[in-house]
Amino acid sequence: MTSRRPARARVPVLRVGGRxxxxxxxxxEEPLEVRLGARSLLVTMRTPGRDLDLVRGLLxxxxxxxxxxxxxxxxxxxxxxxxxxxxxxxxxLRRGARLRPEGALRVGLVSSACGVCGKAxxxxxxxxxxxxxxxxxxxxxxLSALPAALHLGQDVFRRxxxxxxxxxxxxxxxxxxxxxxxxRHNAVDKVIGEALRFGRVPLRAALxxxxxxxxxxxxxxxxxxxxxIVCAVSAxxxxxxxxxxxxRQTLVGFLREGRFNVYCGAERIVRSEGK
Numbered sequence: 001m002t003s004r005r006p007a008r009a010r011v012p013v014l015r016v017g018g019r020x021x022x023x024x025x026x027x028x029e030e031p032l033e034v035r036l037g038a039r040s041l042l043v044t045m046r047t048p049g050r051d052l053d054l055v056r057g058l059l060x061x062x063x064x065x066x067x068x069x070x071x072x073x074x075x076x077x078x079x080x081x082x083x084x085x086x087x088x089x090x091x092x093l094r095r096g097a098r099l100r101p102e103g104a105l106r107v108g109l110v111s112s113a114c115g116v117c118g119k120a121x122x123x124x125x126x127x128x129x130x131x132x133x134x135x136x137x138x139x140x141x142x143l144s145a146l147p148a149a150l151h152l153g154q155d156v157f158r159r160x161x162x163x164x165x166x167x168x169x170x171x172x173x174x175x176x177x178x179x180x181x182x183x184r185h186n187a188v189d190k191v192i193g194e195a196l197r198f199g200r201v202p203l204r205a206a207l208x209x210x211x212x213x214x215x216x217x218x219x220x221x222x223x224x225x226x227x228x229i230v231c232a233v234s235a236x237x238x239x240x241x242x243x244x245x246x247x248r249q250t251l252v253g254f255l256r257e258g259r260f261n262v263y264c265g266a267e268r269i270v271r272s273e274g275k
Contacts, residue, residue, distance in 0.1 A: 004191040005030065005048035005086040007156050007163075008182070027162035031180045034058075035077065035090045036099070047156070047163060047181045048086060050190040051076065054181075055089050060201070061221035063128040065101055069108030069203040070097035080236050131248040136205050137268050138229060142173040144258045146209045151177040154211075166191050168227075169207045175207060183208050185217050192225045202226025209233075214253060217238050223247040229268055231255045236263055 006028055012044035013024040027047055031274060034055055041064075046054060052074040059065040070093055075231035077088040093099075150167050157163045157180060167178040167249050168188035179190035188210065198202045207229040208222045216239040222230045223243065230244065231252040241263045250265025 002083070007047050007049045007232060008160050014187060019160030025111045025159050025205075027156060027182055030087055033084075033088045033089065033172065036088070036093070041091070041099075044186070046183060046186045048218070049181075050194070051086075051089055052180050053179070053197060054186055054192045055091060055193065057189030057191070057221075058186075059091070060196055061189055061224045062191055063224070065093065065097060066100060066128075067094075067097060068196055069199070070094055071196070072097075110216065126246065129247065131246070132223060132226055132228045133204055134248075135268070136171050136228065137270050138207060139270055139272055140172045142169075142171065143231065143252065143255065143269065145173055146182045146207070146231060147256055148174065149175055149235075150178070150209050150211065154180055156180050157211075162186075164252045167209050168195065169209060170204065170205060184212050185215075185221065187211075188218055188221050191222060195225065204228065206233060210257070214251065215241050216243060219243045219247070219249065219251065229265070231260070 008025050009028050010023045011026055013022055030048060031043050032046050032051060033043045035132050043206040051245050055074050056071050059208060060068060066073055071091060072094040073092045075090055076086060077090050080088045099246050146169060149241045150165055153167060154165045157165065162179040163182060164184035165178060166184060167175040170176060177191040177194045179187045181187040181190065183253055203225050206227050208227045209231045210218055211233055213234040214230060214236040216237060218261055219230055219240045220243060233256050234254065236251055236253045241251060245264040250268040251259045251263040251265060
């Protein structure tokens with residue numbers, strides 16, 4: 001069964017200083033329940049679409065499932081009330097895979113604004129996600145072109161103005177995956193989940209680009225997936241910078257209009273090919 005729930009909805013609106021009453025398109029935010037067998041594992045708020053990739057990515061990047069191939073299957077549940085159809089997903093694990101005990105402590109309601117919160121220490125993140133490997137390098141010109149490439153794929157955002165986006169690119173600026181969601185961390189989980197589905201993790205030669213800011217959870221998810229370069233069109237947080245430095249990642253912020261700041265890992269950014 002696949003989800004058919006819409007990513008946007010039309011709602012009444014009063015346009016002050018405009019044409020008066022009208023209808024506007026807004027991004028949909030709904031709960032997604034994740035079950036492991038008959039057990040309810042967690043509920044996260046998200047924009048419908050790419051739900052199965054979201055769940056694969058979420059379970060992996062948050063360390064609930066350790067191995068990249070730990071999830072055997074993900075599917076929408078059909079045996080739920082009609083109003084919940086498309087909002088409940090069931091997961092099965094591969095033989096020998098299990099949920100991490102510390103992951104079980106974070107089971108509960110997850111906000112679309114903050115991700116799965118409650119990380120105890122940076123040391124715990126380091127244990128689950130070792131530093132990334134050296135390389136690759138990317139040119140300044142490629143980096144400068146990424147925000148426009150990201151925007152081109154934001155179809156629902158153009159209609160609603162209410163979604164974040166995340167995309168994976170290679171070092172030549174070719175888009176590998178893109179997803180939209182009300183939560184930027186959900187969008188990251190969706191593109192990493194797609195990579196997991198095709199056996200592409202760790203993503204040693206990929207760049208992650210996110211709309212908005214780069215918080216701790218974005219860098220953590222990228223590090224878990226082995227992504228060496230993380231770029232945001234807005235600011236990073238202090239904890240994101242520290243985590244990126246500790247993980248030997250390159251962290252770029254304020255990537256817009258041909259300019260950007262490099263907070264760590266500048267050795268991966270070169271002026272031009274071969275330099």
